[in-house]
Amino acid sequence: MDQFITFGIVGLSTAAIYAVIGSGLVLTYSTTGVFNFAHGAAGMLAAFCYWQFTVGWGWPVPVALVLVLLVLAPAFALLVERAVLRPVQALGEAERLVMTVAMLSGLIAAARWIWDPNVARPLPTFFADRKPFHLGPATVTWHQAITMAVAVAVAIGLRVLMYRTRTGAEMRATVDDRALVGLAGARPVRANQVAWILGTQLAAIGGILIAPTVTLDASQLSLLIVSAYTAAVFGRLRSLPMTFVGAIVVGCMESYLAGYLPQNAYLPGLRLAAPALLLFAALLAFPHRRLRGRDRRLRQIPVPTMAGTGLFALVVVAFGVVLATVLSAPDLITYGPIFSLGVVALSYVPLAGYAGQISLCQLSMAGIGAVVWAHLGAHGELWALLVAVVVSAVAGGLIALPALRLSGVYLALGTAAFAVVLDQWIFTLPTFKLFGVQIGLFDQGSVTAVGPDLFGLHLDSESQLMVFAAVCLALASIGVAALRRGRFGRRLIALRDSEAAYATLGGNLLLAKALVFALASGIAGLGGALYGMQLQSVSATQFNLVAGLPIFLVAVVGGLGAVGSGLFTGTAYVGPINALIAIAPWSQNAVALLPGLAGVGLGRNPDGVVPSMRSEWAPVARDRIALPVLVLGIAAAWVLRLADVIDGWVFCGVALVLALALRGWAAARQRAVLAAAVAAGSAGAEAAAPEEVPVEWLGIRRAWRPEDEEVLARGIAAG
Amino acid sequence: MSALLELRGIRAAHERINVLHGVDLAVAAGQVVALLGPNGAGKTTVLRVAAGVHPAASGRLLVGGRDVTGADPRRLARAGVCLIPEGRGVFPNLTVRDNLLMMTFTGRSRAEIEEIAFTRFPILAKRASQQAGTLSGGEQQMLALARGLATDPAVLLLDELSMGLAPLVVGRLYEQVAEIARQGVAVLVVEQFAAAVLGIADHAAVLVRGRVQRQGHPDSGLRAELSALYMGSPL
Numbered sequence: 001m002d003q004f005i006t007f008g009i010v011g012l013s014t015a016a017i018y019a020v021i022g023s024g025l026v027l028t029y030s031t032t033g034v035f036n037f038a039h040g041a042a043g044m045l046a047a048f049c050y051w052q053f054t055v056g057w058g059w060p061v062p063v064a065l066v067l068v069l070l071v072l073a074p075a076f077a078l079l080v081e082r083a084v085l086r087p088v089q090a091l092g093e094a095e096r097l098v099m100t101v102a103m104l105s106g107l108i109a110a111a112r113w114i115w116d117p118n119v120a121r122p123l124p125t126f127f128a129d130r131k132p133f134h135l136g137p138a139t140v141t142w143h144q145a146i147t148m149a150v151a152v153a154v155a156i157g158l159r160v161l162m163y164r165t166r167t168g169a170e171m172r173a174t175v176d177d178r179a180l181v182g183l184a185g186a187r188p189v190r191a192n193q194v195a196w197i198l199g200t201q202l203a204a205i206g207g208i209l210i211a212p213t214v215t216l217d218a219s220q221l222s223l224l225i226v227s228a229y230t231a232a233v234f235g236r237l238r239s240l241p242m243t244f245v246g247a248i249v250v251g252c253m254e255s256y257l258a259g260y261l262p263q264n265a266y267l268p269g270l271r272l273a274a275p276a277l278l279l280f281a282a283l284l285a286f287p288h289r290r291l292r293g294r295d296r297r298l299r300q301i302p303v304p305t306m307a308g309t310g311l312f313a314l315v316v317v318a319f320g321v322v323l324a325t326v327l328s329a330p331d332l333i334t335y336g337p338i339f340s341l342g343v344v345a346l347s348y349v350p351l352a353g354y355a356g357q358i359s360l361c362q363l364s365m366a367g368i369g370a371v372v373w374a375h376l377g378a379h380g381e382l383w384a385l386l387v388a389v390v391v392s393a394v395a396g397g398l399i400a401l402p403a404l405r406l407s408g409v410y411l412a413l414g415t416a417a418f419a420v421v422l423d424q425w426i427f428t429l430p431t432f433k434l435f436g437v438q439i440g441l442f443d444q445g446s447v448t449a450v451g452p453d454l455f456g457l458h459l460d461s462e463s464q465l466m467v468f469a470a471v472c473l474a475l476a477s478i479g480v481a482a483l484r485r486g487r488f489g490r491r492l493i494a495l496r497d498s499e500a501a502y503a504t505l506g507g508n509l510l511l512a513k514a515l516v517f518a519l520a521s522g523i524a525g526l527g528g529a530l531y532g533m534q535l536q537s538v539s540a541t542q543f544n545l546v547a548g549l550p551i552f553l554v555a556v557v558g559g560l561g562a563v564g565s566g567l568f569t570g571t572a573y574v575g576p577i578n579a580l581i582a583i584a585p586w587s588q589n590a591v592a593l594l595p596g597l598a599g600v601g602l603g604r605n606p607d608g609v610v611p612s613m614r615s616e617w618a619p620v621a622r623d624r625i626a627l628p629v630l631v632l633g634i635a636a637a638w639v640l641r642l643a644d645v646i647d648g649w650v651f652c653g654v655a656l657v658l659a660l661a662l663r664g665w666a667a668a669r670q671r672a673v674l675a676a677a678v679a680a681g682s683a684g685a686e687a688a689a690p691e692e693v694p695v696e697w698l699g700i701r702r703a704w705r706p707e708d709e710e711v712l713a714r715g716i717a718a719g
Numbered sequence: 720m721s722a723l724l725e726l727r728g729i730r731a732a733h734e735r736i737n738v739l740h741g742v743d744l745a746v747a748a749g750q751v752v753a754l755l756g757p758n759g760a761g762k763t764t765v766l767r768v769a770a771g772v773h774p775a776a777s778g779r780l781l782v783g784g785r786d787v788t789g790a791d792p793r794r795l796a797r798a799g800v801c802l803i804p805e806g807r808g809v810f811p812n813l814t815v816r817d818n819l820l821m822m823t824f825t826g827r828s829r830a831e832i833e834e835i836a837f838t839r840f841p842i843l844a845k846r847a848s849q850q851a852g853t854l855s856g857g858e859q860q861m862l863a864l865a866r867g868l869a870t871d872p873a874v875l876l877l878d879e880l881s882m883g884l885a886p887l888v889v890g891r892l893y894e895q896v897a898e899i900a901r902q903g904v905a906v907l908v909v910e911q912f913a914a915a916v917l918g919i920a921d922h923a924a925v926l927v928r929g930r931v932q933r934q935g936h937p938d939s940g941l942r943a944e945l946s947a948l949y950m951g952s953p954l
Contacts, residue, residue, distance in 0.1 A: 185824030
C-alpha cells in the first residue's frame with residue numbers, strides 16, 4: 001500500500017508538470033488557433049538555459065529563474081510570434097502546423113548544437129538539501145510539493161485571467177473574429193502576443209520543473225511533451241479543467257506502469273510508448289470540433305502533363321547515372337539517400353498534397369519497408385521488395401482506419417503518436433512469434449540489408465544501387481503523376497476540398513482514405529527498403545519521428561502538390577547539408593538547422609518551390625535549340641569527367657553554369673515569341689472584332705440570335 | 720449643422736478592381752442616413768472604409784471634424800466610430816456577458832454596460848451566461864446593437880441589420896436605431912430591405928457602381944428610382 005501511495009505521489013507531481021505544459025498548449029491553441037508542436041521544445045530550451053545559468057555559470061537560482069521566465073521566455077515568444085507566426089496567420093492550417101513543426105525540428109537542432117548531447121548535465125531538484133516531509137503514510141519531497149503547488153497556482157491564475165479580465169476576453173475573442181476585435185477597440189496582435197508569452201512561460205516552467213527528474217536531452221525533453229499533448233487532448237484543446245484531469249491520468253499511468261509493469265523483453269518499450277498510445281486513444285475517444293470562424297484557403301494542385309513527367313523521369317534517371325559515375329565511393333554513401341529519401345518524400349504528394357491528410361509517420365512506414373526487406377530479401381530476392389511495399393501499405397491502411405475520425409491538427413497528432421509508438425516500442429521488440437509466423441524487427445539493434453537481385457544481376461555496389469534508386473524514384477514519380485491525371489486523383493482532391501461534399505456525392509470516405517494511406521505508405525516502404533540497401537545496416541533510430549520531421553518540412557517547402565517534390569526533397573535534404581560539411585567541416589552543427597529554417601521560410605512561398613522551378617525550366621524543355629545544347633553540353637562534360645580530364649567540382653560548375661545560361665536564354669526567346677504573337681493577335685482581333693455587346697444586353701441592344709444562347713450560358717457559367 | 724462623419728472623394732479597391740470611385744457622404748449628429756443601392760454597388764465597402772477595416776485608396780475620412788484618414792479600426796473605435804458588421808457582429812464562442820465585457824474600452828465599467836444593455840434588451844439578461852453563438856438571430860443582433868448603445872459612439876454604422884430576421888424583429892431593431900439617433904448619434908445604415916430603413920431615415924443616398932448617384936430626402940421619387948434600379952430596367 002505504501003508503495004502504491006509513493007508511486008501515486010510521483011505520478012501526481014509528474015501530472016502537475018504535464019498540466020502546466022498542457023495548459024500552455026491549450027492557451028495558445030484556443031486563443032491563436034495555432035497548435036504549437038514546438039511547445040515542448042520551448043520548455044526544453046528553457047530547461048537548458050536554466051541549467052546553463054545555475055549549474056554552468058553558477059548563478060543563484062532566483063536570478064536564473066527570473067531571467068528565464070520573465071526575460072528570455074517572453075522575448076522568445078515575441079520573436080516567434082513576430083517572425084514565424086504572423087507571416088502565416090492568413091495561410092491555411094497546414095502551413096501554420098508546418099511552421100511549428102519546423103520550429104520543433106530547428107530548436108532540437110539548435111539545442112544539440114549549443115549544448116553537446118554527449119555531455120551529461122545533471123540538474124539538482126529544488127530544495128534538494130531539505131528533508132522530505134511526511135503526509136500520512138506518504139513521503140513527499142519538496143520538489144514534488146513545489147511542483148504540485150505551482151500547478152494549482154497556474155490553474156487558478158489562468159482561470160481568473162481568462163474569465164475575469166478583459167485581456168482574457170480579448171484573447172478568446174481574437175480567435176473568434178479578428179476583425180471584430182478591432183471594431184471593439186482592442187488590438188488582435190496584442191492578444192496574440194499575450195497568449196504566446198503566457199504559453200511560452202508555462203512551457204518554460206514545465207521544462208525547468210521536469211528537467212531535474214529526467215535526463216537533460218534535447219529530443220527526449222521535446223517529446224516528453226507527448227504526455228502534455230495527451231493531457232491537452234483530454235481537454236479537447238479547449239478546456240483547462242479537463243486538461244488537468246488528463247494530466248493526472250497520464251502522470252499516474254506512467255508512474256504506475258513504471259512501478260508495476262512486469263519486467264520482460266517486450267514491455268519496457270510499452271512504458272515509453274504508453275503516453276503516445278493514450279494520446280492516440282484520447283484523440284479517437286473525444287469528439288473534436290474545429291474552432292469556429294476559421295477560414296481555409298485551398299491551393300490548386302497542378303495537373304502534370306505526361307510528356308513533361310516523362311522528361312522529368314528521364315532527368316531523374318540521368319541525374320542518378322551521372323552522380324553514380326562521377327562521385328567517389330565515400331561520396332556515394334553520403335549522397336546515396338538522395339533518391340531513396342526522395343521516394344519517401346514523394347509519398348507525401350498523394351497523401352498530403354492531393355488528399356490533404358497530414359501524416360507525420362511516413363518515415364516510420366519507410367522503416368517497416370526497410371525491416372521487411374532486410375529480413376525477407378536477405379539474398380536480394382526481388383519479390384521481397386514487393387512484399388515490403390505491400391506490408392507497408394497494409395500498415396498504412398491500418399492507420400487510416402482509426403485516423404478516419406481525425407483531420408488537420410488532430411490527424412498530425414495522431415500520426416505523430418503512431419510514429420512514437422512504433423519507434424519507442426514496436427521497433428525495439430525482440431523477434432517474436434505471431435500466429436506461428438516468426439516476426440523479426442530490428443533485433444534490438446540493427447539489421448543488415450543487401451542490394452536486390454535483378455534477374456540474375458546482383459546490384460550491390462553503391463553506384464548500382466544509386467541508379468536503381470533513381471529508376472525507382474522516376475517510376476514512382478510517373479505513377480504519382482498518372483494518379484493525379486486519373487479518376488482516383490480527382491477523387492482525392494475532391495475529398496480534400498470538402499469531405500462532406502465528397503460523401504454526399506456518393507464517395508466512400510473510408511475506402512478513399514484507407515487507399516490513399518496505403519498507397520502513400522507503400523511508396524514510403526519502397527523508399528525505406530531502398531534506403532536500407534544503401535545504408536546496408538539499419539536501426540530503429542534512423543526511422544523515428546524526429547528524423548522524419550525534416551523530410552516532411554523540406555517536402556512542404558518543395559510543394560506538396562508537385563510530383564517533382566520527391567527529387568527536390570531528396571536533393572535539398574541530402575545535398576546541400578553534406579556539400580556544406582565537405583566545404584566547411586566546422587558548420588556540421590549549424591547545417592542541422594537548415595531544414596527548420598527552410599520551413600520557416602515557407603511563409604514567403606506557400607505554393608512551394610517546385611512549381612516555381614517548374615515554370616522557370618519549362619522554356620528550356622520546350623526550346624528546340626536549348627534542350628539539345630544542354631543535353632550535349634552536360635554529356636560532353638560527363639565524358640570529360642569520366643576520362644578524368646576534369647574533377648567533380650569543375651563538372652558541377654560547368655553543368656550549373658550551362659544550365660542557368662540556357663535557362664535565361666530560352667526564357668528570353670520565349671518572351672520574344674510571345675510578344676510577337678500578342679502583337680499579331682491584337683492586330684488581327686481589331687480588324688475582325690464586331691461591336692462588343694455585354695452578355696446581359698444581348699437581345700436588348702441588338703436583335704437576339706440563336707447562337708447567343710451559348711454565349712449567354714458561358715457568360716453565366718463564368719460568373 | 721456640422722457633420723459628425725464625412726467621407727470626401729473616397730476611392731477604394733478590392734485587390735485590383737476599383738469598387739468605389741469617389742464617394743462623398745456626410746452624416747450629421749442625430750441624423751439617420753440610409754445608403755441604398757443594388758448588389759455589388761459598394762455599400763458595405765463604404766461602411767468598412769468609414770470604420771477603418773478597409774483601406775481607402777484615396778480621399779479623406781473625417782470624424783467630428785478631425786481628419787482620421789488611414790487610422791486603424793481600433794483607433795476609430797476609440798474615436799467613437801461603431802460598425803455593426805453584416806451578419807451578427809458578436810463573438811460566437813464568448814458568452815453574452817463576455818461579449819459585453821468587450822465593450823468596456825471606452826472606460827465604462829462592466830456593471831454600467833450590463834445595466835444599459837439589459838435595460839434596453841431585457842431578453843439578454845436571461846441569456847447572460849449563454850454563448851452568443853447559441854442565441855437566436857434577433858437576439859444576436861440585439862447584442863451587437865448593444866455595442867452601439869453602451870460605447871456611446873459618435874457615429875453608428877449598420878450593415879444589413881435585417882439579414883435573416885423576421886420583419887417584426889427588424890421593425891423593433893430599427894425603433895432602437897431611431898432612439899440611438901435621437902441621442903445625437905450620426906447613423907449610417909446600409910440596407911437591402913429599403914422599406915424598413917426609409918421609415919426612420921432623414922436622408923437617403925443611392926449608390927450605383929461605386930458612385931453616389933442621387934441623394935436627398937427619402938421621398939417617393941427616390942423610391943421609384945430605387946425600384947427601377949433593383950428591378951433592372953434599362954437606364
